[in-house]
Amino acid sequence: AQKVTQAQTEISVVEKEDVTLDCVYETRDTTYYLFWYKQPPSGELVFLIRRNSFDEQNEISGRYSWNFQKSTSSFNFTITASQVVDSAVYFCALSERGGSTGNQFYFGTGTSLTVIP
Amino acid sequence: EAQVTQNPRYLITVTGKKLTVTCSQNMNHEYMSWYRQDPGLGLRQIYYSMNVEVTDKGDVPEGYKVSRKEKRNFPLILESPSPNQTSLYFCASSLVVYNEQFFGPGTRLTVL
Numbered sequence: 001a002q003k004v005t006q007a008q009t010e011i012s013v014v015e016k017e018d019v020t021l022d023c024v025y026e027t028r029d030t031t032y033y034l035f036w037y038k039q040p041p042s043g044e045l046v047f048l049i050r051r052n053s054f055d056e057q058n059e060i061s062g063r064y065s066w067n068f069q070k071s072t073s074s075f076n077f078t079i080t081a082s083q084v085v086d087s088a089v090y091f092c093a094l095s096e097r098g099g100s101t102g103n104q105f106y107f108g109t110g111t112s113l114t115v116i117p
Numbered sequence: 118e119a120q121v122t123q124n125p126r127y128l129i130t131v132t133g134k135k136l137t138v139t140c141s142q143n144m145n146h147e148y149m150s151w152y153r154q155d156p157g158l159g160l161r162q163i164y165y166s167m168n169v170e171v172t173d174k175g176d177v178p179e180g181y182k183v184s185r186k187e188k189r190n191f192p193l194i195l196e197s198p199s200p201n202q203t204s205l206y207f208c209a210s211s212l213v214v215y216n217e218q219f220f221g222p223g224t225r226l227t228v229l
Contacts, residue, residue: 006159032215044220044222045209045220047217047218047219050216091159095215097214103148103167104175105162
């Protein structure tokens with residue numbers, strides 16, 4: 001079973017629109033960590049955020065915001081007023097601390113975001 | 118500069134010819150990992166290492182070997198590459214497994 005599900009394969013928005021990227025995770029552990037990474041067309045992987053399972057506070061960083069809801073096992077990412085430079089593949093990931101399956105790191109399949117000027 | 122380096126960046130080889138992709142980090146990180154990225158499948162973990170001489174399988178370890186003799190290095194070995202191992206490979210490191218991972222630039226491997 002997929003530990004991290006990103007159901008949106010591709011999204012296209014027009015510049016300045018808001019967009020939300022969905023992430024649903026699965027774990028039996030009480031202590032875990034969630035991440036978002038960005039992969040621009042140049043190919044490198046860029047870390048965006050990490051949240052631990054005990055901190056459900058939403059976070060905002062400039063035009064980026066993250067909504068963590070344990071009740072729905074979701075960790076969604078919203079870009080406000082999107083820009084062309086936001087065009088990238090975005091990955092959600094899960095790490096279980098000394099979890100039941102060892103010390104693996106799980107990525108979703110990614111959402112490719114295209115922002116049209 | 119804190120970084121993860123991988124070599125080579127690009128490699129074209131033939132079926133069965135053993136190859137090694139090197140990975141090195143200069144941040145004194147304990148956790149190191151190899152991933153492969155394929156279209157539609159995201160990044161899948163091949164092997165990881167919690168520390169020197171401690172390695173374990175990820176989700177797709179078949180056909181790969183790793184070693185961790187020194188903290189900074191974590192080479193990926195393909196003893197008999199096959200075409201289904203054509204992929205983009207990333208090495209990553211972090212202080213511990215639940216910290217932010219730093220990624221190398223990637224190695225694009227083609228097996229003919």
